[in-house]
Amino acid sequence: MDQYSVHNTNLKEVLPENTLSSRVPQVKVSREIKPSQARHLNEISKYIIYRDNEKCRMCGTCSKICPEGVHVLKPGYKLFATPKSYKCIGFRCEKTDNYCISKCPNGALRLVENPMMEALGDYRWTSDIILATWKMAETGNVLPEDTDYEYETGASEGGFDRIRLKYPDKPPVEVSEDDIDISIDLNKRNDGKPKIKIDVPWYGGGMSYGSVSNVTQLSKVRAATAWNTFSCSGEGGYMERFRPYDDHMITQVATGLFGVREETIQRVPIVEFKYAQGAKPGLGGHLLGSKNTLSVSRMREAVQGIPLFSPFPFHSVYSIEDHMKHIDWIKHVNPRALISTKVSTPTDVDMVAVGSYFAGTHIIHIDGGYGGTGAAPDIAKKNIAMPLEYAIPKVHSFLVAEHARDSVTLIASGGIRSYYDIVKSIALGADGVVVGTAELVALGCVRCGRCESGRGCPRSIATTDPELTGKMTIEWGTQRLINLYNAWSIGLKKILKRFGMKKISELCGRTDLLIHLDFMKSSDAK
């Protein structure tokens, strides 16, 4: 159950009176893990079990031996229900005593790989990664070690998918998972601003109301609240319904300035300047007219039904000095806010990052091209800007060379699919990551790529259509994300334990713990 608290004691000195007086009680959300099954009648599974009802003699052997609950005879029914294939662990069950296929005395059961796997997912988000993410969002736990879901890497044949973790034969230090700290600091400057620490090395990416539904947005921020991290409003304005979660919100100031008001800037602990986004670097944002419904247009203070562009770039920023003026503006409006600067990954992303640091930003957020929910030209996603996996070490090493690395937080986003990608990002030099698509997959996204069209997402996630939005509840969405966060934190701690690390910050820049298959020596291969 939600609890209520007001944390305004230390805000009196820094918030304007009208903002303080209009502040609403802040909601706490429980971090409790609860099973949260898929919303649909038929969950997609890696395997399918067929039951031949003509051969089945209803002996019940299958339901007795299956610990996963695949075979169900509902009370009052004469026949078994269609096997719950998504619970089946597949052919690895063959090694156990619970393999229903061989144990069925009448040979009525048949196990096959689901032919739909070819149609689910893509090179980056393979069907295995999608299904594994769904499992984690359902159970709140990582998959068993002997799982046959390959979710450490995708099939893109480059970047994270060619990088492997190099575990020591034996951890240099034995640590308990309970003692491992995966929190990160978002303010590394000693500038008198709040020292914000988040409990997990990630926060939720900016998704505007318009690009996703308000149910999706609220689910994200509630999960962030439960895990003492952040979610981001995106560029579509600041919903009133965010206000009970102000302390876990980042609000975005982007080129379109949709719904940006001093009042909303004052509500939050972090303000993010979005100079560019990885999915459409250098192109600005674009909300198609069909998704600009009445409620979206009101929040953005725009006209319903017309396409909305966030032009690129900021017309007031053509240099780092201009950027500094931007930051000073926010610091003046909201003196307690940390500043995040979100940029894409051009050739000189390292120069941009250092410039932004000297301008006074607390967080440098580099956004690669694999993420994004809204409409983006295919040509941009595929071809423009540097892949994130190159940008992270490039920025990290340059910040180190400029003696700035210890005073700024480096966050990577746009392509983080799992806790393995988080580990690789941090080992390459980031402090933490921003996640977006992974959250949407946890909510049931199949990555059909139709976020932008017509009524929007048929999965009720990236839509503004009232009927479609209503197919998902905030409670269900919140729980799925809380579960995913829990699974990821477990997974991270397991990896850190193998590295013998007590803190995730020890991992930052430890490229010696990574192997790139293209550079692998024969000795490493062994």
Place this chain on the structure above:
Amino acid sequence: MPEKYHIETTHIPPRLPRIGKYGIIDWREDCAGCHNCVKKACIYDKYREESKFINSLDSIHTIYFECMGCFSCVQNCTKGLLCLTVNPEYKKLGNEYWSPEILRTTWLQAETGKVPVSGAGYRGKFYGPGFDSMWTDMSEIVRPTRDGIHGREYISTAVDIGRKPSFLTFNGDKMNSGLSSLLSLPLPVIFDMPSPDHTLPKLEPFIIEAAWRTELIALIDSEKWTLLKDYDEKYLSHIAFHLNPDSHNIPEEILKKTRLAEIPYSNLVNKHIAVIKNINPDIVVSVRLPLTSQSIDQSLQLTKLNVEVIHLVADLNGNELNTKNPRFIKDMIRDIHGNLIKNEIRDEVTIIAGGGIGLPEHLAKAVICGADLVSINLPLMIALECRLCNSCKSGNYCPAALDKDIDIDYGAGRMVNLMGAWHWQLVEVMGAMGMREARRLRGDVGRAMFYEELQNEIYGPIFST
């Protein structure tokens, strides 16, 4: 300020059922008839649209073409009967270079004239062979840039074709020699002759019409000049004849009205150029040079011979010719461009790169690698729903019905739409880079990142030790 270049596009639907990527292939028995799939789950209403379309067809080619792959019907079927998979017809499209995805997006652009847009981020491979091993740059906050895409400033995609002398010489107030002929195109593209490997479709009338409508130029084999007998003269400035210098039979009055001509590479190019210039002194003459291992030396030699334009032509997949281990056109252009720079004569010649240009990003990347403009042929044919089944030669029935009567508005219109979409995408890429002029993009490799270089520069120090 010159008038903005704009290609007028209009929606031109396909003549045949689309070959979609996904399909519901398994309607098992035991359907409850609840209609959840058609009435509730499919928000696109594709089931009903599909039925309507199929009912109006003379023959059913396929029933899998409009599914969006969202799995909603599969997951909400009351009895779990539906199965979604990748359409096997889709997988058979094209070849190892001209992938089904290239064909699909070309068809879409030819139909709508719009920039393909999708959600959910990039879903392809990290990198690939050919043009997929480079990325274009974007300008961030530290560089001045502009927002021409959204209308405030104009991004020019115009390029010049012809010889540009490095300097002028004067005798007093008079120039010693006249300026070379120079023509401008509003987009760095010319339409090449249809591929000889695809003999079935008679595309020239559509290509010529599309060249006129887009203000571009189409290369036409001089043997086919008779196609023009009934043509309006307005087309002539948008046609360039590929001439066999020894035996071309084009009337001089026609040749005089064209702006560009092409001759094959030979040891007698200067003599042949002189013959053509004698007929039409203002014409620009291009030399068609097959892309082989000799092309670096040949292009230097031609440039030194004052050739105005070199048209480098790789095979249809962009590969070097006459070798078992071909290099890709992008790498060869870089070498040829670099060699001309080294010899300080790059600006004097125009380079057209042809072969393997299948997408607008290929156009931008070829220019970045050193071409002034590109030539295309297969995309124009694909725009008319060609599947690259390669059955043209055997005389089989063309599955895209390209051997049937094709309406000029459909044929030329689809090509125009494709160019309209390419133009906007080039503008998008240039806008992201902060470039206002396609002329300045040529050879600006600083605006690109190459896979091998990134691997070595960034990962080398990390992973090589």
